[in-house]
Amino acid sequence: MSISINIHVTAPKGATLGRLRFHGDEFICALGRSGIVTAKREGDGGTPIGTFPLRELRYRPDRVARPVSRLTMIETLPDDGWCDAPDDAAYNRFVKRPYGASTETLWRDDQLYDIAIMLGYNDAPVKPGAGSAIFFHLAKDKDGVLQPTEGCVALRLDDMRSVLANVTPTTQMVIELASTP
Template identity: 45%
Template structure:
C-alpha cells in the first residue's frame, strides 16, 4: 500500500486486494533467509491446502493435501534445497501443515525452482495472510477470502509479477 514497502496491492483484472510482503521488502538480489520478496515474474507451479480441511477450494490448479509429513527444504547445502520433502527431515525445513491458517491454501511460485541456485532463496508461496498484514518471510500473502476469490483463476503457469 502507498508508503509501506512491506505491503502491496495485488491486481487481477478489475479486482484489487491488499497483500503482505516479506519483512525485508522487495529485492532484486534475493538470498536465503533475507526475508525479501523477490522482484521478478514468477509462474504458479502448483499448490497445496491443509489436509482434512472441508472448505472447498474451487481452485483451477489441483492442490495437494498437506499433512504432517509434508515439508519444504530451505537448507542451501542439501540436495533437496527448495524442494518439497517428506518429514521427518534432518536438514533445515519448513512444515507445510502449520498450527495457524497461513498454509490453509498456498500456491508454489517458481522462484529458484526450475533453475535452482543454492542460497538464492526458497519457499516463495502465495498464501493466506495473518490479520493486519504483518510481513512474511518473503512470500506474498492475501486475506483468506481474497485468495479464495483468486483461486479459480490461478492455473499452472499463471504469472505473478512483483514490481
C-alpha cells in the same frame, strides 16, 4: 479496469504491504519483512522481484474446503515439508518430514499454509542460497493489519479464494517495485 491474465504485485521499495491486482480486482497483500528485493538471499526476508509461475496449490483439508481453482491441487499432510537448507540436495524442494536438513513445515499450527501456492522461484535451476519456500499463501491479520511474511506474498482468505477462482495453469505472478510518479 482491464482484466489481466497475470497476477500483478507492486509495492514501493521497503514496503511490507503491497497491491495485488488480478482479473479486474485489487487487494492489499502482505510481503516480506524486507519488502520487494532485486537480489533475494536465503533468510533475508525479502520478496523476490520477477515473474513466477504458479506451480501447485496445497491446502489443509481438515481446515478449509477444497479451493475452487484450475491449478494442480494437493492435500497437505502432517509430514509435508520444504527444504530450506542451501547445502542440501533437496534445497527449495518438497520433502517428507522428519528430514535430515532444515525444512519449512507445511502443516502449521497457524493458518498461513491452509492454502499455499508454490511459486516457481529459484527452481529451474535451483541456486543454493538464492532463497527458498517462496509461496503465495494466507496472511496473518493482526487487528485488521496484514503482518509481514518471511518473503512470500499473502492474502486474506476471502481475497485468496477470489483470486484462485480465476487463475489458470498459465497464470503467472509478476512482482515488481511500484513506479514513482
